[in-house]
Amino acid sequence: MTDTQGQAQDDPSFDAALPVSGVPERISPLIRRRICPNGSPFTASGTCSYVVGHGEVAIIDPGPADPDHIAALLEMIAGERLAAIVVTHTHRDHSPGARLLQARTGVPVVGCGPHVAARALGEGETRLDAGADPDHRPDRILTEGERLHGPGWTLEAIETPGHTMNHLAFSLPEEAALFSGDHVMAWSTTIVAPPDGSMRAYMASLDKLRERDETVFWPGHGGPVRDPRRFVRGLSAHRRQRETSIRGRLAAGDRDIRAIVAAIYQGLGPGLAGAAALSVFAHLEDLVERGLVATDGSPRLDGVYEPVGAAG
Structure with a gap:
């Protein structure tokens, strides 16, 4: 959700120009992207799914349970070997597609753990984050600093709880890039919904990312975050x-x-x-x-x- 009322001088400059969904495209030497056509006020033009590498590849965030999108991702990597299905967090616009992709390929699902709340429900309280995916069960949970490797590429897990408590970002050091999931997005602020999310954890994760050296963030929705240190500083402000x-x-x-x-x-x-x-x-x-x-x-x-x- 874009949240621009009363901006301070250091606030980020949100980029309202959204990339087109449904079109496979190469966005860097090591990264290809297809945006699932599930656009909404909360998902921009749709969920960004990323293919990393050549020949032997990983797919990050296959998106919702959309068979056409999964088929299009497989067409993008025709003739290549899929080594890993990587998930940043358990919202239904990001993780259910991993199960569809695994059913088609047999490839392990890795990355974030099962969905978990920041705290227990209070008396009379119901879960407010209707977008949670409780069925996510990865084959391998990645923790801080763990890495996946392929020919010419590396994905390093960075724990960034807040939007969800199992949220991970992934660094691609070969391109000084970071897949930021829904934690940092160029088009909008991030929804933090208790009890599944935590503002305190979210702010701490922003501080953590602000200290990193990547020069571009590739988010779960919208276009890239350029000058990420300045942008993240603006988000914090x-x-x-x-x-x-x-x-x-x-x-x-x-x-x-x-x-x-x-x-x-x-x-x-x-x-x-x-x-x-x-x-x-x-x-x-x-x-x-x-x-x-x-x-x-x-x-x-x-x-x-x-x-x-x-x-x-």
Whole structure:
């Protein structure tokens, strides 16, 4: 979801120009891409599936359970050997296609582990992340620093929890590139939806990626992230400003998420209101954990919130 209300000077410059779905294309010497035509306000023009290497290849994020997209990926690598099916995280627009691709090829699914929540459900709470894929069962779970190798290519796993708690990015050192999944995207901010996601973990993962040396990020949706250090710094500033805006609304007397969303997401389309509420909820959950906001019991989407101390 694009979240550009009240941008700070250091905020990222989002790229609204989206690549076309359904077209196989070479985007670098080692990378080919096909975007699944599952475009929506939450997926841009669709899920980016990447083929890495030549002759012996890996496919990253085969996408949703779309047989036509899987067939097109296999056509892209006709005459080559598929060595690994790699998954960044367990959302239904990224991981179910791995099972379809495995059924066609017998190739192992590697990468992120099964879906896991950031915390247990609170009393009366239901799971809010309807996009989760609970059926993902990889053949091999990769952890920080583990590598896959092929002729002329390497994929190194980087743990980046937050959007989901099992989220992985993958570095391609031969091209100083990073497959950033849904953690960093050029077209939009990332939805963080408790209890499956965690704003605190997301911010820590942003700090981690900001220290890396890659010169381009290839995300799960939209076009590439150029100058990623600057862009990630801007994402962090954007989130900090959003937190400040939320604390400001609490200081002004707002007490629930609906009122806060109406005040700080002015002009937001009705179809995105739910996502905005989840984003505010994630920030409030983090603020409660840090002792900056109070609520009765555990944070809830329908909870009542009060400021602790002055808004900053």
